[in-house]
Amino acid sequence: MRKHKSGTLSLIVLLAAISTCSMSSCSKKTTDNSTPPPPVVIPPPTTPVDVTPSPVGDVVGKVVVGYQGWFAAIGDGSPINMFWHWSNDWAKPPSPTNKAIYAWPDVHDYTTTFKTDFANLNNGSEARVFSSYTDQTVDVQFKWMKDYGIDGAALQRFNPSGLEGPVRDAMAAKVKTAAEKNDVKFYIMYDVSGWTNMATEMETDWTNKMSVYTSSPAYAKQNGKPVVCIWGFGFNDDNHNFSAASCLAVINWFKSKGCYVIGGVPTHWRKEESDSRPGFLATYKAFDMLSPWMVGRISNVIESDNFYNTINVPDEAYCKTNGIDYQPCVLPGDLSAQQRAHGDFMWRQFYNMKRAGAQGIYISMFDEYNESNQIAKTAESQAFVPAGSGFKSLDEDGTPCSSDYYLRLTGDGAKMFKGQIALTTVRPTVPKP
Numbered sequence: 001m002r003k004h005k006s007g008t009l010s011l012i013v014l015l016a017a018i019s020t021c022s023m024s025s026c027s028k029k030t031t032d033n034s035t036p037p038p039p040v041v042i043p044p045p046t047t048p049v050d051v052t053p054s055p056v057g058d059v060v061g062k063v064v065v066g067y068q069g070w071f072a073a074i075g076d077g078s079p080i081n082m083f084w085h086w087s088n089d090w091a092k093p094p095s096p097t098n099k100a101i102y103a104w105p106d107v108h109d110y111t112t113t114f115k116t117d118f119a120n121l122n123n124g125s126e127a128r129v130f131s132s133y134t135d136q137t138v139d140v141q142f143k144w145m146k147d148y149g150i151d152g153a154a155l156q157r158f159n160p161s162g163l164e165g166p167v168r169d170a171m172a173a174k175v176k177t178a179a180e181k182n183d184v185k186f187y188i189m190y191d192v193s194g195w196t197n198m199a200t201e202m203e204t205d206w207t208n209k210m211s212v213y214t215s216s217p218a219y220a221k222q223n224g225k226p227v228v229c230i231w232g233f234g235f236n237d238d239n240h241n242f243s244a245a246s247c248l249a250v251i252n253w254f255k256s257k258g259c260y261v262i263g264g265v266p267t268h269w270r271k272e273e274s275d276s277r278p279g280f281l282a283t284y285k286a287f288d289m290l291s292p293w294m295v296g297r298i299s300n301v302i303e304s305d306n307f308y309n310t311i312n313v314p315d316e317a318y319c320k321t322n323g324i325d326y327q328p329c330v331l332p333g334d335l336s337a338q339q340r341a342h343g344d345f346m347w348r349q350f351y352n353m354k355r356a357g358a359q360g361i362y363i364s365m366f367d368e369y370n371e372s373n374q375i376a377k378t379a380e381s382q383a384f385v386p387a388g389s390g391f392k393s394l395d396e397d398g399t400p401c402s403s404d405y406y407l408r409l410t411g412d413g414a415k416m417f418k419g420q421i422a423l424t425t426v427r428p429t430v431p432k433p
């Protein structure tokens with residue numbers, strides 16, 4: 001939270017309250033032999049919260065995407081040299097019986113792709129996938145961000161001390177290069193899921209490896225400070241079993257290093273119920289910005305409207321009162337579950353978050369083909385998915401959509417969020433021009 005030093009107003013209010021109390025029924029009469037009342041002890045003035053809104057920066061007033069960058073393939077030259085996140089068994093190519101994805105990527109823009117064990121696409125082409133490790137892939141994806149009006153990317157960074165560490169280190173360097181080339185901002189987003197020793201290892205990782213990237217002109221700054229996000233504090237499951245005190249210490253450590261710290265927090269953080277652990281509110285309040293998670297919470301326009309009234313508006317009001325910036329999630333919907341309604345679901349969220357007064361927007365996610373909620377280019381029709389695979393294409397509800405439709409939709413949502421086009425419930429983006 002942003003704070004200022006003046007405590008004069010608090011002292012005046014307190015003295016006035018004491019004076020009022022002495023002239024009212026809260027004063028008690030005493031006899032001559034009664035024990036004199038103890039002297040009034042005036043506490044030192046407290047530092048009030050500065051609720052002045054943060055100015056527009058690289059996250060306030062901007063639309064940022066969550067960027068996994070976690071796909072690899074055998075033969076791509078990566079340290080992991082496996083079908084990382086494409087398959088359940090990474091040592092083998094993805095196939096109908098060995099897949100970790102629920103949507104099929106459109107790979108037309110990539111110069112290097114990798115053969116899978118899926119059948120050919122319905123149009124006869126080989127079923128091939130990209131590798132995030134390939135420089136051209138990262139460059140193309142950041143060029144998409146630039147071309148479609150996306151302001152920045154939050155590079156996901158899981159526990160880097162295990163098998164995935166070397167490839168994640170390499171991806172940070174590749175993202176820096178692509179972000180600089182395409183004039184897109186980026187920042188590190190630590191995901192603490194399952195990270196047993198996160199309290200010490202995250203600080204070491206930032207000090208020894210990641211902090212160097214803040215010198216890049218492409219590294220996101222807010223209020224003059226480098227941005228860091230920590231996702232996962234306070235979630236009420238066994239994969240995020242950290243105490244409120246240990247999480248608060250990590251937040252304060254990053255703030256002591258001069259960082260602007262975003263919290264990827266549970267949906268029900270404010271009431272500390274459902275997906276949130278109890279006793280975490282003081283920890284949540286220590287973040288400079290809160291970004292509550294929404295994947296799996298809503299699936300249609302009606303649910304989005306309900307969350308707007310019961311969650312988003314009260315969240316924004318609480319954050320405003322406590323000097324915290326608010327960056328809610330907007331998601332395209334799970335394609336495999338047929339939630340997207342050819343963009344109407346996502347557009348309603350943009351509309352609701354704009355009218356709620358959010359300070360920023362976080363898109364969940366850019367390249368999450370694993371959960372089928374990606375906005376990156378995706379098979380637009382069954383001609384572009386492997387035969388017999390069962391993957392849904394973007395035209396699953398009968399409305400033809402271009403492979404870049406959700407990138408275009410995000411760009412238009414960003415324009416509405418920034419006031420460049422009028423606030424409207426009517427989606428301006430044509431599914432297939």
